[in-house]
Amino acid sequence: MNPTQTMAPAQTEVEQKYKVIGTRPIRHDGVDKVTGRAVYGADVQLPGMLHGKVLRSPHAHANIKSINTAKAEALYGVKAVMTAADFPDSGSRTANLGELGEVPLKPMCDNVMASDKAVYHGHAVAAVAATSPHIAEEALGLIEVEYEVLPPVMDVLKAMDEDSPLVHEDLYTDELGEKSAKPSNVASHTRHVKGDLSQGFAAADHVLEREYRCATVHQGYIEPHAATAMWNPDGYLTMWVTTQGAFTVRTSVHQILDIPVSKLKVIPTEIGGGFGGKIPVYGEPVAAVLSRKARRPVKVVMDRTEVFQATGPTSGSYVKLKMGVTNQGRITAAETMLAYEAGGYPGSIVALGGICMFAPYNIDNTTIDMYDVVVNKPKTAAYRAPGAPNSEFAVECMLDEFCERLGLDPMEIRLLNGAKEGDIQSHGIPHPRIGCIETTEAARDCEHYQTPLEGPNRGRGVASGYWVNAGLTSSVTARLNGDGTVTLQEGSTDIGGTRTSIAMQLAEVLGIPVEDVVPSVVDTDSVGYTEVTGGSRVTFATGWAAYNAGQAIKSQLIEQAADLWKVDKDQVSLADGVITTTNGDSRSMTIKELAADLSQKGIDVGSRETVTPQNHGGAYATHVVDVEVDPDTGKVTILRYTAVQDAGRAIHPSYVEGQMQGGVVQGIGWALNEEYFYNEDGLLMNSSFLDYRMPTSLDLPMIETIIVEVPNPGHPYGVRGVGEVPIVPPQAAISNAIARAVGVRLGDLPMSPQTVVKALSAKS
Amino acid sequence: MAIVHIPALLHSLTGDVRKLEVEGRTVGDLIDQLELLYPGIRDRLVENGHLRSGLAIFVDGMVRREALEYEVPPGSEVLFVPAVAGG
Numbered sequence: 001m002n003p004t005q006t007m008a009p010a011q012t013e014v015e016q017k018y019k020v021i022g023t024r025p026i027r028h029d030g031v032d033k034v035t036g037r038a039v040y041g042a043d044v045q046l047p048g049m050l051h052g053k054v055l056r057s058p059h060a061h062a063n064i065k066s067i068n069t070a071k072a073e074a075l076y077g078v079k080a081v082m083t084a085a086d087f088p089d090s091g092s093r094t095a096n097l098g099e100l101g102e103v104p105l106k107p108m109c110d111n112v113m114a115s116d117k118a119v120y121h122g123h124a125v126a127a128v129a130a131t132s133p134h135i136a137e138e139a140l141g142l143i144e145v146e147y148e149v150l151p152p153v154m155d156v157l158k159a160m161d162e163d164s165p166l167v168h169e170d171l172y173t174d175e176l177g178e179k180s181a182k183p184s185n186v187a188s189h190t191r192h193v194k195g196d197l198s199q200g201f202a203a204a205d206h207v208l209e210r211e212y213r214c215a216t217v218h219q220g221y222i223e224p225h226a227a228t229a230m231w232n233p234d235g236y237l238t239m240w241v242t243t244q245g246a247f248t249v250r251t252s253v254h255q256i257l258d259i260p261v262s263k264l265k266v267i268p269t270e271i272g273g274g275f276g277g278k279i280p281v282y283g284e285p286v287a288a289v290l291s292r293k294a295r296r297p298v299k300v301v302m303d304r305t306e307v308f309q310a311t312g313p314t315s316g317s318y319v320k321l322k323m324g325v326t327n328q329g330r331i332t333a334a335e336t337m338l339a340y341e342a343g344g345y346p347g348s349i350v351a352l353g354g355i356c357m358f359a360p361y362n363i364d365n366t367t368i369d370m371y372d373v374v375v376n377k378p379k380t381a382a383y384r385a386p387g388a389p390n391s392e393f394a395v396e397c398m399l400d401e402f403c404e405r406l407g408l409d410p411m412e413i414r415l416l417n418g419a420k421e422g423d424i425q426s427h428g429i430p431h432p433r434i435g436c437i438e439t440t441e442a443a444r445d446c447e448h449y450q451t452p453l454e455g456p457n458r459g460r461g462v463a464s465g466y467w468v469n470a471g472l473t474s475s476v477t478a479r480l481n482g483d484g485t486v487t488l489q490e491g492s493t494d495i496g497g498t499r500t501s502i503a504m505q506l507a508e509v510l511g512i513p514v515e516d517v518v519p520s521v522v523d524t525d526s527v528g529y530t531e532v533t534g535g536s537r538v539t540f541a542t543g544w545a546a547y548n549a550g551q552a553i554k555s556q557l558i559e560q561a562a563d564l565w566k567v568d569k570d571q572v573s574l575a576d577g578v579i580t581t582t583n584g585d586s587r588s589m590t591i592k593e594l595a596a597d598l599s600q601k602g603i604d605v606g607s608r609e610t611v612t613p614q615n616h617g618g619a620y621a622t623h624v625v626d627v628e629v630d631p632d633t634g635k636v637t638i639l640r641y642t643a644v645q646d647a648g649r650a651i652h653p654s655y656v657e658g659q660m661q662g663g664v665v666q667g668i669g670w671a672l673n674e675e676y677f678y679n680e681d682g683l684l685m686n687s688s689f690l691d692y693r694m695p696t697s698l699d700l701p702m703i704e705t706i707i708v709e710v711p712n713p714g715h716p717y718g719v720r721g722v723g724e725v726p727i728v729p730p731q732a733a734i735s736n737a738i739a740r741a742v743g744v745r746l747g748d749l750p751m752s753p754q755t756v757v758k759a760l761s762a763k764s
Numbered sequence: 765m766a767i768v769h770i771p772a773l774l775h776s777l778t779g780d781v782r783k784l785e786v787e788g789r790t791v792g793d794l795i796d797q798l799e800l801l802y803p804g805i806r807d808r809l810v811e812n813g814h815l816r817s818g819l820a821i822f823v824d825g826m827v828r829r830e831a832l833e834y835e836v837p838p839g840s841e842v843l844f845v846p847a848v849a850g851g
Contacts, residue, residue: 102817176773177808177816188818190846193772193782351846367772370846428769428843429825468848614826 019576020508021717024654027500028519029270038270041226041242042301049228050079050129052290052300053136054283055143056310057118057125060152060376060682061165064116064125064145071142072128077135080293081143082286083126084115088258095255107345109256111379112285118147119167119344120378121683122309124282129290129298152376152682156318156341159185159375167344167374185374187346192354192368192427200333200365204324208401212394212747214731215675216316216341219383220666220694223272224307229287230297237264237288244274244493245532250524252281257288267523268493275666276382277312279532308687312381313676315340315348317390325402329413333365334358338391340372343379348372352387352468356728357395358426359466360436360620361417366426376682382534384666385467385724389731393749396463396732401745410462410736411444414622419466435646435710435720436620440464442708443622448642458628458639461737465623465728469616469721470535474542475528478506478549479606481518482599484577484592486510486553488519491530492542496723497655498533504651505543505717509550511576512591528610536721539651540616540712545609547716552607560603561594615714619721621645623664623729627737634756636672636738642704643729648712648720660726661703667730669695675750766823766836768794769843774809777802791821792832794842809844820847 032038069081090109094102109115113124126143130136151165158164166183173180174188201207228240237259243249246266254261271278283300290298302311320337336357342348350370358366403410419425419436443449443462453460477489488503503517530542554574561579562569571583580588598605626639643660650656673693677685686692711718731749739745744759769783778784778801788794792810799806809816815831822843828834836842 102814174818176771176819177811178773189773191772193775349848352848354846355848427845429822429845432825 018508019511020504020514021649021651022653024652025500025504025514027497028503029494029499040223040272041240041269044228044240044269044299046228046230046297049297049299050131050290050294051133051136052127052129052283052287052298053133053140054124054286054300054306055126055140055145056306057114057121057123059118059147059149060121061150061167062118062147063150064114064118065148066146067126068144069126071144072139075135075139075142077131078128078139079131079296080129080290081126081139082289082293084109084113086289086293087113087256087285105255108252111345112256112282120376122306122378123344124286124310127286127290127300129294153185154375154377154678154682156316156339156373156375159373160339160371167376171346171374187342187372187374190351190354190370192366194424194426194428195365197333197335197365197367201324203326203332205327206402206405207322207324208398209322210394210398210747212319212321212397214317214390214393214749216313216377217383217670217674217676218308218313218692219273219275219277221273221275221277224302224304225278225282225311226299226301227284227287228297228299229284229291231288231291233295235263238267239265239284239288240267240269241284242269242271242278244271244278244495244534246493246524247491247529248279248532249281249284253285253288256281256285265523265525268521271493271495274495274533275384276386276534279534280312280381282311304689305687308692309684310378312343312379314383314386315342315350315380315390317341317353319391319394321394321398323398327406329402329406329408329416331361331363331417334363335367336391336394337369338371340387340390341375341377341380342372343377344374345379346372346374348380349382349387353391355425355427355468356388356466357391359618360414360419360464362419362423363417363426368426377676384663384727388465388467388728389667389670392465392728393731396729397735397745397747400461400732400736400739404739411440411449414440414464415444432615432617433710433713434618434620435708438710439620439644439646439708440622442706443624443642443644446624446642446644446706448640448704449624453626455628457631457741458626459737459739459741461625461627461733461735461740463623463729463732463736465621465725467536467619467721467725467728469540469619470537471541471613471616472531472535472537473529473610473612474538474545475530475608475610476502476542476545476549477527477606477608478546478553479604480553480595482596484590484595485516485518488517488546488549489522489527490519490542490546491527492521492538493533494521495533496659497652498538498542501539501651501655502543502546506546506550509547509554510591511574528608536619536723537616540715540719540721541611541613543651543719544613544715545611548609548611549607552609553605556605557591557594560598560605561589564597613714615712617648617712617714617720619646619725621725621729623733625730625733625737627734627741629738629741629756631742631760634753634760636734636751636756638668638699638701640701642706643726644706644708645722645726646708646710646720647722648715649709649718650707651717651719653707656707656722657705659723660705663724663726664703664730665695665700667727668700668734671731671734671749671751673750673752765838766794766840766842768798769841771844774805777805777808789835790832791828791834791836791842794836795832818847820845
């Protein structure tokens, strides 16, 4: 059995049309990574560098009455101690969050270091820089913090109760500019309405109403956060950071520390995973302030416990869903309430949950109410398709329940209701060209789905998923070298092999081998503004910038060759790395030959490109999973898994398959095992990989992948983002498979062994 | 003229009118016209002279970062949608 396939109707045409795109070259940074030479955040070493450590709150919710750092400052080897008082007063200052607009700066500053109140276990309250990590740790123990402990609120629904403890006494519910009369843990309420809900439910033959919950889960990137800062006496600050966005770090540090961006350079190191969690800043401003105070470079590296306690997991959530369908399976109406935990400060990703929730289907009548709720947990961050797994889990589980009740095939109900180009989404935006139907059809027709599953306690589950993807701003700088290679500098940090997928798009334009493009991720002084590696946008947007750079170089080469040959440039063409005349005189030269000539003459060929494309299109996936449930222990074993996904155009199919498999594995962990355990005092009890159970290779079968290619008309090569949507279907697909295996429907994640046993006991 | 879709939370201000044709060169002009029809609606969409934080403007399916200053082509469909970030 071939575990990977590409279902591309135009594959032969693609092979003829493209020389580089669709191939599987070795990644440019491969040697450095497999030999251990690649420099990650914690690897940074500078002369005279100090080690920073952070003191964290032992309480989930407490007022900070006082902090005394005198004893720590007196310890031999300690060079600087800081608290939130060392940050400039955030007062009425605001942070510009791009498309999110201007928001108060204080929550961002307070999340980095608590000023007056700790709002989650592990919240930073002070920091030390010392000549060794051990001295810094010892000094932390000498800092005296007086707390007034407050009752924590850890659950989204309890936090919404009127009599709940308030995480922030000055927080009021915002309903599009209208503030609630009383303070509340509900930071905001938003609503989308489409059609007429009562008419829709009146047209339904069957209506279900259910509740679904997702536990708080972490991205689990293997490399902890690390930041090194060197604040020169001349006021210039240089930072080495493992991050998904060097420019985002620059903006955040500039805003928190109130220093000009022109005095701040961020150098991104290699990054060992992020999945959305390495967009916010944590230790970066701390390292900077400690460096300023100590007048030496300072490195702050988190350990795993700190990562779990104090960096952004994704939201725990509550979803209430009511849907109506006809006897034939046509969805007539859907009404939902989404409540997402934001953690200690407002700003969950509930809006994305609302946008994605019904996007695989064309439903005429929908109402979506979305609540952003603060609780005493770390401030949430993005996690791969942020918000979408929580909400789509509910829809996909309920659809399967309808199928079982009505005797419908799970693929056919998805095809019957499947979204198509021009359909209006629940938030009012029409779908562009999408591959929802093609993806579902490929899943229906795949060998896995067509092969019967046999055996006791075994079941097959199906689920679909959607992720909106993103465009945003990307920049590259490309220069032709004298040997005919192209140096390509880019602002997108490389998490999933994007150096190569970006370089391939430039190489395709020039018709040169991708090995002749030399990509590098550079600092914020060396390339144009580039937004985060996130939203599955880099191969799409930064690849587009590289495409434009290739086109610019191509034009310049044609002009130079025409000048050399004394012909009109319209009589010169470039293909497959060779420049030729088209006027019949049969002159030609390779790019390498022309590059050598131009180099000798001192003629520079290159381009700087910045793009902000919007036609990113959406990504769809449909997954099929077979499970076996042990009715005695509740253990769920994944027997077989097939992920089908529309990639638009798979620039590097191996990387697309890798993203699909990675997303599935994270989704399986989310489905079966992963969750934050808090005790009754709000203290996190499983802040290590021993106790926070992520899947390993021993838990998983080979994840089979089928790439569908419905080219995105909004990109020169048809690219769609691929990184995030594969995490969306697994939770529901596995829940549906368990239901088919042992007859219990589980709507709470994770579906851990004890949860399964409990449900089986209740059933019996 | 552009077709403006009223955000669901503001339907109470418009008597459940969900979309309507409005005259205006820019998005800001459209909101001014809406304010004449439905007093109070501007303060729900605009804050300190800028589009309220957490909102994004979509014109014919595309986010317009120029926000209130964006010049709206005739016949366009304008939506106010919660801004999203992440990844």
